[in-house]
Amino acid sequence: MTELVNPEYVHLAPLLRNPERLVAAGRLIHSGRNRLYAFTTGDGTALCIKQYRVPNLLNRLVYRYLRPPKGLRAWRNSDALRRAGFLSPENVAYIQEDSPLGIGRNWYISRWQDGATIYRWGALPLRTLAPQLDALAHCAARMHEAGLLLTDFTPGNILLTTGGFCFVDTNRMHRGRIDIACGLRSMRGLWLQPEAAERLALAYAEARGAHDPQQWAARFLCWRKRFWQRRIHRKHLPLEIVHTDIDGTQYRFNLQTTIQ
Amino acid sequence: MKHYLLFASHSYAFSILRPLQEEIRRRGDEAAWWLEYSCPDLLRPDERRLSNLREVRAFAPLAVIAPGNWVYPFFPGVKVEVFHGYPMRKRIEAVDDHFTLRGWWDIYCTQGPSSTPVFNRLADSNGWFAVYETGWCKVDSFRLAAPEPERKRPCILYAPTFSRGISSVWEMPDTLERLARTMPWDWIVTFHPLITDPQLIRRYEELARRCPNVRFSRINEGIKTFRQTDLLLCDSSSLIVEYLMTGKPVVTLRNTHPGPYLLDVQTPEEIGPAISTALARPQQLMTEIERYTSFHEVHHDGRNSARVLDAIDDFIQHKQASMRRKPLNLWRKAQMLVRYLKSRK
Numbered sequence: 001m002t003e004l005v006n007p008e009y010v011h012l013a014p015l016l017r018n019p020e021r022l023v024a025a026g027r028l029i030h031s032g033r034n035r036l037y038a039f040t041t042g043d044g045t046a047l048c049i050k051q052y053r054v055p056n057l058l059n060r061l062v063y064r065y066l067r068p069p070k071g072l073r074a075w076r077n078s079d080a081l082r083r084a085g086f087l088s089p090e091n092v093a094y095i096q097e098d099s100p101l102g103i104g105r106n107w108y109i110s111r112w113q114d115g116a117t118i119y120r121w122g123a124l125p126l127r128t129l130a131p132q133l134d135a136l137a138h139c140a141a142r143m144h145e146a147g148l149l150l151t152d153f154t155p156g157n158i159l160l161t162t163g164g165f166c167f168v169d170t171n172r173m174h175r176g177r178i179d180i181a182c183g184l185r186s187m188r189g190l191w192l193q194p195e196a197a198e199r200l201a202l203a204y205a206e207a208r209g210a211h212d213p214q215q216w217a218a219r220f221l222c223w224r225k226r227f228w229q230r231r232i233h234r235k236h237l238p239l240e241i242v243h244t245d246i247d248g249t250q251y252r253f254n255l256q257t258t259i260q
Numbered sequence: 261m262k263h264y265l266l267f268a269s270h271s272y273a274f275s276i277l278r279p280l281q282e283e284i285r286r287r288g289d290e291a292a293w294w295l296e297y298s299c300p301d302l303l304r305p306d307e308r309r310l311s312n313l314r315e316v317r318a319f320a321p322l323a324v325i326a327p328g329n330w331v332y333p334f335f336p337g338v339k340v341e342v343f344h345g346y347p348m349r350k351r352i353e354a355v356d357d358h359f360t361l362r363g364w365w366d367i368y369c370t371q372g373p374s375s376t377p378v379f380n381r382l383a384d385s386n387g388w389f390a391v392y393e394t395g396w397c398k399v400d401s402f403r404l405a406a407p408e409p410e411r412k413r414p415c416i417l418y419a420p421t422f423s424r425g426i427s428s429v430w431e432m433p434d435t436l437e438r439l440a441r442t443m444p445w446d447w448i449v450t451f452h453p454l455i456t457d458p459q460l461i462r463r464y465e466e467l468a469r470r471c472p473n474v475r476f477s478r479i480n481e482g483i484k485t486f487r488q489t490d491l492l493l494c495d496s497s498s499l500i501v502e503y504l505m506t507g508k509p510v511v512t513l514r515n516t517h518p519g520p521y522l523l524d525v526q527t528p529e530e531i532g533p534a535i536s537t538a539l540a541r542p543q544q545l546m547t548e549i550e551r552y553t554s555f556h557e558v559h560h561d562g563r564n565s566a567r568v569l570d571a572i573d574d575f576i577q578h579k580q581a582s583m584r585r586k587p588l589n590l591w592r593k594a595q596m597l598v599r600y601l602k603s604r605k
Contacts, residue, residue: 003336004580007573010262010322068581076581083578091577 002096004075009092012041016093019107022049029246038112046112047092050074050169051105060102069096070171071108077150077170078110084146086139087166089113113166115159119243122155122191122253129196132160137203139165140187144178145208153186156243180208184220188227191253197224229259262289263319264569265310265337267326269296271453272344275482276327279400280342281307283565292319294335297603300479312604323367323572331364332596333589338572338580341365342397345498346556347375361386363587367575369394369568372558387584392571395557395564401483402505403562408487413473414539415446417489419480421497422454428495428513428528429455433463435528440471443532447473448489450480452497491538493531501556504549509538521545521552 005013015022026037026049037049052070055063063069068076071094081088089110097104118136121129136158143150150157151172159166184201192200201220205213231237232255240254264284266277277293284291292308294316295301303309310316313334321337327344347358359378368383368391370376379391418436420429429451440447449464461478468476477485480499483506486492492503492510496517500510504521511523511534518524523534523545538545559567 004576005322007262007322007576013320065585072581079578079581094581 002094002098004072004091004094006091006093008090009045011043012045012092015041016109017095019049019051019093019095019109022047022109023051023107040112048089048110048112050108050110052108054105055103057102060104062102064098064102069103069106071096071106073173074108074110074169074171077148077173078167080148080173080175081143081167081170084143084148086143086148087161087163088170089166089168108171110168113159113161113168115161115166117156117245118158118160119155119191119245119251119253121196122193122251124193124196126193126195126199129192130199133192133196133200134203136165137200138207140183141204141207144183147175147178149174149176149178149182149186151186154189155191180205180210180216181219183208184216185223187220188224191251194221194257197221197258225259228255232259262287263321264289264291264572265294265316265319265321265324265335266291267294267296267324267328267331267335268299269326269328269330270298270344271300271302271479272482273299273327274302275401276342276344276396276398277325280325280397280565280568283400283569287569292321294324313600322576325568329360330362330596332600333364333593334597334600338366338575339364340367340369340568340572342369342394342568343371343375346371346396346501347378361389363388363589363592365389366580366583366586367392367571369397369571371396372554372556374556376558388586390575390579390583392567392574393558394567394571395559397565397568398482398502399505399557399559400562400564403560411446411488411490413444413446414491415448415489416491416493416535417485417503418447418449418493419497419499420452420455420495421499422452423496426496426516427455429460431528432513433467435531436474437467437471439532439535440467440474443535445473445535447471447475448485449474449476450485451478453479491535493535501553504553505557507546507549509541509545509549511535511538519548519552521548 003017005016009016022039023037026039028035029038030036033053035051039047039049041047075091075094078088078091091110093109096106150167150170151174152169157167157169159168184204187200198217198221201217202213205216210216239256240252243251245251266281268274268277281291292310293303294310310319316335323338323340324331324335325340325342327342331339358375359382361382366389368379368389370379370391370393376391376393383389383391420427436447464476468474486503486506491508492500494500494510494512496515503510509523511525511531512518513525513528513531515522515524523538525531525534
């Protein structure tokens with residue numbers, strides 16, 4: 001068993017070391033490849049528990065001996081973001097089942113972060129979104145200049161909170177020198193109408209000090225179009241995709257104009 | 261409440277770990293002790309001792325803090341090395357064994373410029389431990405506000421090391437007796453815990469019986485002993501730098517790495533005059549002492565123990581998840597298991 005408990009939450013350690021109990025008593029809020037639970041402790045600490053799927057045998061060995069598992073990477077990346085001055089839920093614990101045949105189940109536990117995802121942006125016009133797009137572009141530019149690139153930069157992983165944008169599900173992140181192209185490509189999966197996407201790219205390129213922001217915006221639209229065309233083809237997506245948020249709200253994103 | 265396990269394998273661990281225990285208690289956390297069979301039980305009534313693995317697991321320490329060269333890898337918690345001395349290069353080797361990596365530690369709490377750069381380089385190339393320049397916990401106790409008790413005559417501490425070939429302990433009894441009888445000085449003789457030769461111990465005990473101005477004690481109580489004396493007579497021991505921290509001079513007999521901060525002599529006959537010179541505290545010697553101690557111990561604010569505890573928190577929050585795997589070390593781990601099982605018998 002590998003355990004990592006944030007010293008700030010050591011008073012919860014007996015509970016955290018038993019994630020099965022947490023999960024059994026918690027509220028399931030997402031069930032897919034991985035499972036997400038919410039749990040509030042007796043002292044009122046709201047936690048978010050992500051239970052990762054047990055990988056196949058090869059990956060169990062890889063994660064045991066060669067590469068850090070996803071939960072551990074989520075801890076590391078979330079910490080890197082927070083230290084660089086960005087919002088991300090505070091790490092609370094990471095628990096991993098170990099055996100000589102590789103890792104077993106693993107749980108990443110963080111503080112619960114209130115906030116709304118930005119799925120709704122897919123249906124909003126530019127005039128409503130412009131200030132928020134500029135803010136997100138500036139935030140992303142700062143993050144990339146700090147050498148941090150969230151490769152899962154999707155609407156479900158960006159929460160709008162009172163303090164600004166908060167980044168969750170951080171297990172996929174690249175560190176190093178991030179150029180403008182790389183930074184813009186990472187934002188292709190956001191749900192935005194073409195004019196909003198153009199505005200985001202313009203603001204991002206300007207924030208990164210590009211000489212030709214218009215060209216970067218045109219390139220971004222092109223990359224984005226290809227990204228969604230491929231996605232529709234590979235995943236057999238309809239032209240209007242729907243996401244149901246954890247509070248039950250449904251958000252729609254019409255891809256018609258994006259792929260034209 | 262955070263739990264910390266203080267791991268003592270020799271009696272010197274108490275003076276190193278107690279300032280840490282004080283800081284742990286001051287923060288409202290809890291410390292418990294693990295004493296190896298090689299360590300005498302000098303615990304006070306208010307100190308808690310754990311005596312088997314089950315108790316350690318139940319205690320669930322956040323960190324196991326040890327000043328020795330090893331710790332049981334199967335104990336839970338982050339393993340923290342706080343060292344039992346400074347890198348003194350007491351043997352004439354290319355690499356000081358102070359810097360030997362044994363694969364036990366997650367954190368090395370270094371003391372100053374004499375150790376931090378070397379450990380930083382090792383951390384960069386190995387990647388499985390972190391280095392924090394916290395200063396040495398033991399030095400916290402040197403910052404006692406109370407003035408030293410007044411002495412009518414100068415008192416000299418003789419504290420030889422244990423290593424054969426370096427230690428002066430076998431050739432000193434006669435010189436010590438001569439000086440005790442002829443010079444107006446009091447003496448305190450303390451032994452390294454690893455000097456266990458019964459004949460030698462008896463010889464010094466008899467010397468102390470014959471000379472009323474000589475007091476022999478097996479255990480050096482660190483600052484408590486230092487504060488009773490005006491000068492240290494030694495050979496090559498890491499105790500020298502600790503003593504120099506108190507701002508008092510040291511006379512050495514054939515030190516392996518002498519420097520201008522010591523009055524080093526080559527024969528026992530030269531010891532008496534050297535002590536007389538050192539007791540006068542010449543300005544140049546005192547300046548060199550100041551320079552030398554700052555090289556070994558960077559912090560002089562009495563917060564070294566606090567920095568060790570902060571380093572543990574910082575390591576868990578920010579570094580532990582990014583560390584490389586520690587060396588597999590199967591042979592050493594097996595040795596540790598055997599040692600543990602033996603000690604439980």
